[in-house]
Amino acid sequence: xxxxxxxxxxxxxxxxxxxxxxxxxxxxxxxxxxxxxxxxxxxxxxxxxxxxxxxxxxxxxxxxxxxxxxxxxxxxxxxxxxxxxxxxxxxxxxxxxxxxxxxxxxxxxxxxxxxxxxxxxxxxxxxxxxxxxxxxxxxxxxxxxxxxxxxxxxxxxxxxxxxxxxxxxxxxxxxxxxxxxxxxxxxxxxxxxxxxxxxxxxxxxxxxxxxxxxxxxxxxxxxxxxxxxxxxxxxxxxxxxxxxxxxxxxxxxxxxxxxxxxxxxxxxxxxxxxxxxxxxxxxxxxxxxxxxxxxxxxxxxxxxxxxxxxxxxxxxxxxxxxxxxxxxxxxxxxxxxxxxxxxxxx
Numbered sequence: 001x002x003x004x005x006x007x008x009x010x011x012x013x014x015x016x017x018x019x020x021x022x023x024x025x026x027x028x029x030x031x032x033x034x035x036x037x038x039x040x041x042x043x044x045x046x047x048x049x050x051x052x053x054x055x056x057x058x059x060x061x062x063x064x065x066x067x068x069x070x071x072x073x074x075x076x077x078x079x080x081x082x083x084x085x086x087x088x089x090x091x092x093x094x095x096x097x098x099x100x101x102x103x104x105x106x107x108x109x110x111x112x113x114x115x116x117x118x119x120x121x122x123x124x125x126x127x128x129x130x131x132x133x134x135x136x137x138x139x140x141x142x143x144x145x146x147x148x149x150x151x152x153x154x155x156x157x158x159x160x161x162x163x164x165x166x167x168x169x170x171x172x173x174x175x176x177x178x179x180x181x182x183x184x185x186x187x188x189x190x191x192x193x194x195x196x197x198x199x200x201x202x203x204x205x206x207x208x209x210x211x212x213x214x215x216x217x218x219x220x221x222x223x224x225x226x227x228x229x230x231x232x233x234x235x236x237x238x239x240x241x242x243x244x245x246x247x248x249x250x251x252x253x254x255x256x257x258x259x260x261x262x263x264x265x266x267x268x269x270x271x272x273x274x275x276x277x278x279x280x281x282x283x284x285x286x287x288x289x290x291x292x293x294x295x296x297x298x299x300x301x302x303x304x305x306x307x308x309x310x311x312x313x314x315x316x317x318x319x320x321x322x323x324x325x326x327x328x329x330x331x332x333x334x335x336x337x338x339x340x341x342x343x344x345x346x
Contacts, residue, residue, distance in 0.1 A: 042167030054298040056146035064167035067100030090132035114154035183345035200247040209238035229325040230334040237332035245322025254344035257311040269331030282318035
């Protein structure tokens with residue numbers, strides 16, 4: 001019930017049009033379709049409608065989504081879901097994706113979601129190029145929601161499936177609980193009240209697309225400051241790789257340590273796959289990617305806490321922490337970060 005309330009609250013916020021950015025426009029009223037909403041659990045999968053809104057449930061690593069297979073996106077024409085690429089007939093020519101809809105006879109692409117089928121058993125079983133008889137079948141698929149595929153909110157990285165309107169009970173898709181590390185603050189930075197970037201922090205541009213001068217910058221919105229990263233410039237996404245990182249921090253004498261921060265990212269295409277929190281021991285040249293437990297929603301520029309990122313492997317050492325921003329021609333999302341904190345216990 002708690003998860004359902006979370007998703008209902010998100011839809012209510014969208015209805016009210018609550019935004020935090022200077023050029024946000026109020027959203028039109030959201031009408032919840034017949035059948036309600038799902039949490040993404042195996043026995044309460046999300047609906048096509050929810051996924052099409054960009055819905056996420058941070059209680060799960062990935063979500064079960066139910067719908068009917070009605071076609072595919074012809075990426076040989078364009079890698080964008082639209083009139084010219086939405087195909088609702090067979091024989092099919094593409095194996096890498098399918099379209100899901102709320103009903104088996106849907107022919108309106110705006111009421112469909114694209115599903116990415118990575119190479120493997122899920123693609124082998126679900127693609128309509130090899131299995132024309134899959135058309136019109138109801139299926140429940142496990143994958144990542146909240147980001148765009150073929151320029152539309154859909155289901156990425158499909159990893160499991162089950163025919164019918166329920167998922168596979170034997171697959172645990174719940175996100176592991178992040179250990180809570182209580183104790184003293186070892187280090188803090190990027191405070192929202194700081195009018196400039198901490199001079200001890202370093203920006204390192206590894207690669208920038210032609211015409212792109214920077215990725216990281218310190219920005220202000222209504223007197224609140226934050227670290228901003230984006231490679232969207234000249235009205236397009238650009239490939240980039242850049243780091244912003246702290247000075248050396250000593251974890252000597254601590255038995256546990258954790259790293260957390262607040263972040264916002266309304267538009268999410270590749271950010272969850274490419275952008276990371278990072279750490280390295282003093283003197284090391286290579287960074288280690290750290291998984292971020294909690295990502296912000298895609299309905300506003302509201303900041304959320306990342307959750308505790310365990311640094312126990314580095315206790316007794318000196319380290320640097322930071323952020324990796326990576327983008328491609330397919331996606332260059334904006335990432336906003338503030339209030340970095342490292343805590344530990346002795």
